[in-house]
Amino acid sequence: MPILVMKFGGTSVATPDRIRRAAKRVGVEVAKGYDVIVIVSAMAGKTNELVGLVDDISPLYDAREYDAVVSSGENVTAGLMALTLQEMEVPARSWQGWQVPLQTSSAHSAARIEDIGTENIAAKFAEGMRVAVVAGFQGLSPEGRITTLGRGGSDTTAVAFAAAFEAERCDIYTDVDGVYTTDPRICDRARKLDRIAFEEMLELASLGAKVLQTRSVELAMRYNVKLRVLSSFEEQSDEAGTLVCAEEEIMESNVVNGIAYSRDEAKMTLISVADRPGIAAAIFGPLSEAGVNVDMIVQNISEEGRTDMTFSCPTNQVARAEKALEAAKAEGQINYHELVADTAVAKVSAVGIGMRSQSGVAAQMFKTLSDEGVNIKVIATSEIKISVLIDRKYMELAVQALHDAFGLDKVA
C-alpha cells in the first residue's frame, strides 16, 4: 500500500481531545488506503517543562542526560496517539527512536540523522498494522544512548521517514493553514500559496517565516519529498494547505512569491578599517568564533588604504560582537577608527525563483521603497532573493508596499 507520513506538532496534540482530532485525520487517510507513519511532538508545553527542570538542576548540563530527559515528552504522545487510533479500531502501535531504530550521530541535542531502519515497521505493515506512530525529535547514538535532533527535530524526523519509506507525501499539520506570501498580521492582503518551491521555502524559513524548519526543507529538497503544510484545526480537503515541492512541479508562478522580514536585526559598521588583503578574514574570524551569526556584509570602496566595513547580525548578539571586535583590535589583529552599532533596523526580502529568469526585480524593489520614502541602508542579493536593511519603523510599510508592487495578492 502507498505510504503517507503525517506529522503533528505540539499544539496539535496538546490535549486528549486534540489527539483525538488528529487521530481522526489519520483515520481519513487510512480509509483512503494509505499505510500511515505518524510523527508526533510532545504535548505543547511539555518539552519546555522538562527543559526547565534540567536548567534548575544543571545550567551547564551533560547533553546526553538532557536528551534522555527531554525526549520523554514525545514518548508519551506516541503511546497516547497509538491508543487513540486503537480506540478507533485502526491497527496502530508506537515506536520510540531506539526501537525503530533511527540512528543518529553522537552530537547530543543537535544530532544528525544517519539511518532509519525500515525493517521493523515494514514487517508490521505487512502483518496488517495500518499506522506506525513514531516519537519525533529523538534517535539513538552509536553508543546506544538517546539523542535529540534539536530545534525543529520533529519536522526533520517526518521528512527523513518520508524519504526512507519513499512516502507519497509528508503532511506537516501545524497551527497555520499554509505558507503565505507574507505575514498576514502585517499585510491583510497576504495570500496563501498553493505551491511553493523548496528553494523559496528555504529562503523564507531562514528569514523567520516559522512554518517549517530550514533543516527539514533542506532534507526534503535533497530527497525530493513532497511536503504539505496544513492546519490541524480546520476540516481538510486534498487540496488544503501549501505544497512545498520541486520547481518543476509548479506550473505558473509569480516572479516574486514572498515578502519576508526580520525585525531583530542590527547593523554594525567598522569605520576606517586599514584595508589590506586578509582584512575580511581578520574581522569575521573572531566574530564566528564568538558565535555571532553574521548575515549581510558590505564593504565600501577603499580610499587612501582605508575602508568602512558594514555587517548585520541579530540584535541580541551585538554586545558579543562588540566584545570580539574590541579584543581583536586590542590584540592588533585589526585596526579601525570607530565601531558603530545601529540596533533600530529591520531586514525585508523579496523571494522568488522567477528572479532567475527575469531581470528588473531589484530595480522595481528599490523604486518601490524610494517612492515610499524608505531609505535603504544595506543591500544583499542571492539568486532568488533580494534583501535590504532599512529603519525598523518603516518595516510594515515596506512589506505592504512590496507585496502590492509585486502583485502578490493576485494568483499567477
Added chain:
Amino acid sequence: MPILVMKFGGTSVATPDRIRRAAKRVGVEVAKGYDVIVIVSAMAGKTNELVGLVDDISPLYDAREYDAVVSSGENVTAGLMALTLQEMEVPARSWQGWQVPLQTSSAHSAARIEDIGTENIAAKFAEGMRVAVVAGFQGLSPEGRITTLGRGGSDTTAVAFAAAFEAERCDIYTDVDGVYTTDPRICDRARKLDRIAFEEMLELASLGAKVLQTRSVELAMRYNVKLRVLSSFEEQSDEAGTLVCAEEEIMESNVVNGIAYSRDEAKMTLISVADRPGIAAAIFGPLSEAGVNVDMIVQNISEEGRTDMTFSCPTNQVARAEKALEAAKAEGQINYHELVADTAVAKVSAVGIGMRSQSGVAAQMFKTLSDEGVNIKVIATSEIKISVLIDRKYMELAVQALHDAFGLDKVA
C-alpha cells in the same frame, strides 16, 4: 569496590530540591568508597498524571502502549538525578530499562524480571563512573517493547539490581523512617525496629504495612539481599532505619515483633451448606474465578450432613463474592441455606518468628482480647502469625492492648 543499591521513591524526588537532597545522600556513600546503583521512581504525581491521560483516551487500553507512556516518568527522574550528581562532581550517568538491559516477561503492566545484564554498568564502573542511575519500574520484553513491573515495581527493581550486582545492601529511601512494631497513628507506644526478619516483613507487608511491597521482600529473601528501609527526609547515620534481613542475623528478638491490622475486611458465612467431599473446592473455585481474594477460611463442625462455612475477603469484593456464590447455587454446584455478610469487621494479627519456638502466644492473645471484652469471630494461624477477625469498632483497642501485652514498646 563494594556496591550499594539506593532506591528513592516518588516523594523523595518530587522536586529539584528533593533530588539534590537525595543526591547528597548518594554522595555520602560514594565518599565512603561504594560504587552506587541508584534506582529512582517518577517524581510524585507524575505517574498518576500519565495514567490519567491514558484513562482519558482509552479505558480499555493496550497494556503495551500504557507501559510505553507511564514508564516515561522514571526516565525523567533518572536523567535529572544523573545531572544533579554530575553537578556535585560525582561521575554518574543514567540508564533506562532497555539500556541496561533489564529483561522481563511479556506480561505488560505486571512484568516479571527475568534477567539483568550487568556488563554495561560494570564496564562503566571499571572506567571510573561512581553512580549508575537506573529508571525503576521498567524493563524490556522479549519482543523489544517497554514493560512495567506493576505496583511497587521500583522497590523490586532495586532488590533485583542488588541481587544481580551482589550489592552489600539495598537501601530503600522513603517517607517513613523505618518499620514499626505497629502503626504509630493508632498506638503511640509503637517503636521503630532496628531489624526485622524477611518472613516477618512479608507478613506485615501483606497485612497492609505499606513500607515495602511484598514482592520486593520475597525477592530479597530469595537472594538474601539485605534491605534497609529509611527516611530520605532525615539526616542519616549508618544505623538509621530498619534492616530487613535473614533470621540468623537477628541476635535477640521479641516473640512477637509486630501487631498489624486491616480495616477493610468482610466476613461472609454460608449457613447450612451440604457437607460432602469437594464442597470447599465447589465454593472457592467460583470465588477465585471471580477475582475474590479470600483470606481466612473456617469450617464449623458438621451436623447431620450440613455445616457452616465462613471466609473473609476485602469489603469492596463482597458484591462480587455474593454474585459468584449465588450463580454457583443457581447452577446446582453448591447448596446453602443462607449467605450472611458482615462488613463491619477488622483483622488484627500478631507476627513474630519467635512463635516458632515459643508456645502460648495464641493463648496470651485470646486472653488479652477477652480481658478487654473483645469477641473473636474468626481465628487463623500460620507458623509466625496469629490473626483474628473482630468487630471493627474494637480494632484500635485490640491493637493497643496486644502491643502492650507482648511488650512491644520495650527492646528485646
